[in-house]
Amino acid sequence: MLTRPPVKFIDRIARALPQIVVAPGFAAILYFVYGFIIWTGYISLTKSKMLPNYTLIGTRPYERLFQMDRWSVAIENLFIFGFLFVFVSVVVGCLLAVLLDQKIRAEGFIRTIYLYPMAISFIITGTAWKWIMNPSLGLEKVIRDWGWESFRFGWTVDNNLAIYALVMAAVWQASGFAMALFLSALRSVDQDIIKAASLDGASPWRIYLRIILPSMRPVFMSAMVILSHLAIKSFDLVVALTGGGPGYASTLPANFMYEMTFRRNEIAVGAASAMVMLATVAAIMVPYLYSELRGKKHV
Amino acid sequence: MASLTIKNAVKRYGHVEVLKGVSIDLRDGEFLVLLGASGCGKSTLLNMIAGLEDLTEGEIMIGDRVVNDVHPKDRDIAMVFQSYALYPTMTVGQNIAFGLEMRGVPKAERALRVEQVAKTLRMDHLLDRKPAQLSGGQRQRVAMGRALVRDPEVFLFDEPLSNLDAKLRLEMRTEIKRLHKRLNATMVYVTHDQIEALTLADRIAILKDGEVQQLASPAEIYEHPANMFVAGLVGSPPMNFLDITVEAGEAGPAAWVTLRADGADKPVLLDLSAHTARLDGYVGRKVVMGLRPEMISQGTTDAGQCVQCEIDVTEATGADTLCVLNWNNQEVLARGTSGYTKILEGTMDFTIETERACLFDPESGLRLD
Ligand SMILES: Nc1ncnc2c1ncn2[C@@H]1O[C@H](COP(=O)(O)OP(=O)(O)OP(=O)(O)O)[C@@H](O)[C@H]1O
Ligand SMILES: [Mg+2]
Numbered sequence: 118m119l120t121r122p123p124v125k126f127i128d129r130i131a132r133a134l135p136q137i138v139v140a141p142g143f144a145a146i147l148y149f150v151y152g153f154i155i156w157t158g159y160i161s162l163t164k165s166k167m168l169p170n171y172t173l174i175g176t177r178p179y180e181r182l183f184q185m186d187r188w189s190v191a192i193e194n195l196f197i198f199g200f201l202f203v204f205v206s207v208v209v210g211c212l213l214a215v216l217l218d219q220k221i222r223a224e225g226f227i228r229t230i231y232l233y234p235m236a237i238s239f240i241i242t243g244t245a246w247k248w249i250m251n252p253s254l255g256l257e258k259v260i261r262d263w264g265w266e267s268f269r270f271g272w273t274v275d276n277n278l279a280i281y282a283l284v285m286a287a288v289w290q291a292s293g294f295a296m297a298l299f300l301s302a303l304r305s306v307d308q309d310i311i312k313a314a315s316l317d318g319a320s321p322w323r324i325y326l327r328i329i330l331p332s333m334r335p336v337f338m339s340a341m342v343i344l345s346h347l348a349i350k351s352f353d354l355v356v357a358l359t360g361g362g363p364g365y366a367s368t369l370p371a372n373f374m375y376e377m378t379f380r381r382n383e384i385a386v387g388a389a390s391a392m393v394m395l396a397t398v399a400a401i402m403v404p405y406l407y408s409e410l411r412g413k414k415h416v
Numbered sequence: 417m418a419s420l421t422i423k424n425a426v427k428r429y430g431h432v433e434v435l436k437g438v439s440i441d442l443r444d445g446e447f448l449v450l451l452g453a454s455g456c457g458k459s460t461l462l463n464m465i466a467g468l469e470d471l472t473e474g475e476i477m478i479g480d481r482v483v484n485d486v487h488p489k490d491r492d493i494a495m496v497f498q499s500y501a502l503y504p505t506m507t508v509g510q511n512i513a514f515g516l517e518m519r520g521v522p523k524a525e526r527a528l529r530v531e532q533v534a535k536t537l538r539m540d541h542l543l544d545r546k547p548a549q550l551s552g553g554q555r556q557r558v559a560m561g562r563a564l565v566r567d568p569e570v571f572l573f574d575e576p577l578s579n580l581d582a583k584l585r586l587e588m589r590t591e592i593k594r595l596h597k598r599l600n601a602t603m604v605y606v607t608h609d610q611i612e613a614l615t616l617a618d619r620i621a622i623l624k625d626g627e628v629q630q631l632a633s634p635a636e637i638y639e640h641p642a643n644m645f646v647a648g649l650v651g652s653p654p655m656n657f658l659d660i661t662v663e664a665g666e667a668g669p670a671a672w673v674t675l676r677a678d679g680a681d682k683p684v685l686l687d688l689s690a691h692t693a694r695l696d697g698y699v700g701r702k703v704v705m706g707l708r709p710e711m712i713s714q715g716t717t718d719a720g721q722c723v724q725c726e727i728d729v730t731e732a733t734g735a736d737t738l739c740v741l742n743w744n745n746q747e748v749l750a751r752g753t754s755g756y757t758k759i760l761e762g763t764m765d766f767t768i769e770t771e772r773a774c775l776f777d778p779e780s781g782l783r784l785d
Binding site: 307309312313315317318319323327332334 | 463494497498502504505514519566
């Protein structure tokens with residue numbers, strides 16, 4: 118008979134090492150992310166004003182939230198900004214990727230240039246674009262000094278255009294990232310398929326339109342999900358570029374939440390808006406993650 | 417249909433010379449098979465014919481038109497890729513019709529031709545599926561269909577059967593043969609399966625390290641291989657190579673071969689008088705004698721010289737039985753009489769058809785003529 122050798126203490130530690138290493142991080146995430154989500158959810162149902170107050174008052178903060186004009190402007194802005202930002206970034210990124218795919222010289226260099234904005238924080242992007250769009254010291258002044266007296270580029274100070282200024286800066290920042298995503302997908306297309314198509318008599322742009330781009334559908338999906346959640350989270354860009362103004366014309370929900378919670382002593386309303394945002398993000402991310410994970414299992 | 421001429425084609429990637437001056441001339445309607453080991457440059461040559469790779473040097477002509485600088489789509493060539501290269505987002509029908517669509521064929525005619533091709537390849541029931549929903553053999557047929565629907569000047573096939581199982585491969589081989597007969601088109605077919613090459617080709621070009629070793633009909637290649645490489649590559653089971661020293665016998669050249677019989681080595685003088693002219697000047701020197709297994713047959717006939725030797729091992733394959741013999745301390749394969757009916761063991765009679773033997777120079781490897 119074989120007797121089992123006694124498991125040494127050190128062996129037991131070695132076997133449990135992965136769990137031991139992961140445990141602190143796991144605990145921290147559990148507490149700081151999920152714990153605080155629950156806390157925020159609770160707070161959004163209380164009569165908290167300047168400081169957290171644990172007296173429950175039901176959904177009154179939510180009712181107040183949806184009665185505020187500032188919130189409906191923020192939601193409307195989010196739709197305009199989100200839709201334009203995702204759409205333009207995908208189109209521009211896709212175009213750049215196709216152009217870069219033409220086996221041009223110095224591709225690595227150009228790719229780095231386009232990808233660079235993604236490495237900068239939104240604060241810097243926002244500040245830079247604020248200067249560029251400032252009527253009295255940016256592009257508008259330069260062009261007027263050159264002689265085009267009626268030129269106008271003061272989007273950040275225009276009630277109706279401020280949100281588009283945000284779109285422009287965000288697109289500038291994110292389209293390089295979309296490009297990198299599409300470029301790697303373009304590169305992973307089987308070269309034989311492209312050869313076959315060119316033997317079949319398809320011109321290069323037809324090959325892109327009919328064969329390569331349709332086969333990149335999953336990448337388009339990923340790009341859109343990543344960009345939409347960037348759109349929902351873009352708080353710092355607004356702070357740096359327009360400060361939500363003029364007035365509250367370019368506020369986004371994240372800025373609204375910050376404003377309510379930390380400036381206007383409406384912690385419950387702020388928490389309510391945070392919960393609405395969480396629900397929005399979840400509505401986008403959960404189906405995506407679900408399909409991704411299920412897809413992985415099938416492979 | 418058109419002839420295809422490759423003149424001294426050279427391909428270099430940087431310093432690596434992949435093709436070293438390949439010249440091949442194809443008649444209108446001829447079926448050429450490119451045969452060679454992996455990495456010898458077969459796909460490269462095919463891509464160059466299709467215009468997917470540039471030539472470093474040399475010239476390619478289709479008909480009497482030099483096509484070196486002609487775009488692939490204007491060469492009127494259809495190619496079946498090693499990887500099939502089907503368009504993943506299109507259905508089978510769209511895959512087949514794509515080439516016609518790009519060439520501006522009207523929709524009604526497109527549908528008609530797709531239907532015809534699908535019928536020929538027996539896949540009319542698959543037209544609405546996506547490539548991912550097909551088996552390997554079905555994908556292969558779609559790839560063929562895409563080439564056939566266009567009726568081009570030249571067909572190129574890059575190992576189209578390499579991913580199929582043995583049975584399907586046999587079926588598709590016959591299908592391709594039939595197709596060639598019906599279309600009478602010029603075809604270039606790449607493979608590293610010698611049986612495929614022997615059964616399909618009008619002529620075979622054997623490539624090694626980017627050089628053509630021999631360009632001839634299958635019969636010529638089988639009976640008169642140009643060198644030891646070709647002799648060893650073609651034929652299954654492979655040719656036996658026996659090192660011998662040529663002696664001056666009574667009737668002409670001869671060679672001593674030590675056979676194992678009755679548990680002892682017995683030297684036998686093999687008569688090579690049929691090769692007198694060939695072996696002129698080789699008396700006293702070493703040569704390599706190439707004997708195909710079927711040139712050593714079990715039993716006594718008057719087709720050649722009879723010897724007695726011991727059978728080491730036998731391998732029954734059903735149709736015939738292979739005997740492993742031991743000559744000059746080298747293993748020699750012989751083809752025994754057919755079937756399982758006869759038990760082959762111990763010392764038996766064998767007839768060697770020395771006339772049909774090939775003789776090679778041991779240094780250059782070239783066949784003596
Ligand atoms: N782009 C390239 N750069 C450098 N070498 C290459 C390149 N493409 C092919 N080669 C080399 O050229 C040689 C011939 O390649 P090729 O694809 O023609 O082989 P093949 O005969 O088709 O082989 P297989 O039977 O495996 O398909 C190989 O040694 C390969 O390494
Ligand atoms: Mg190949």
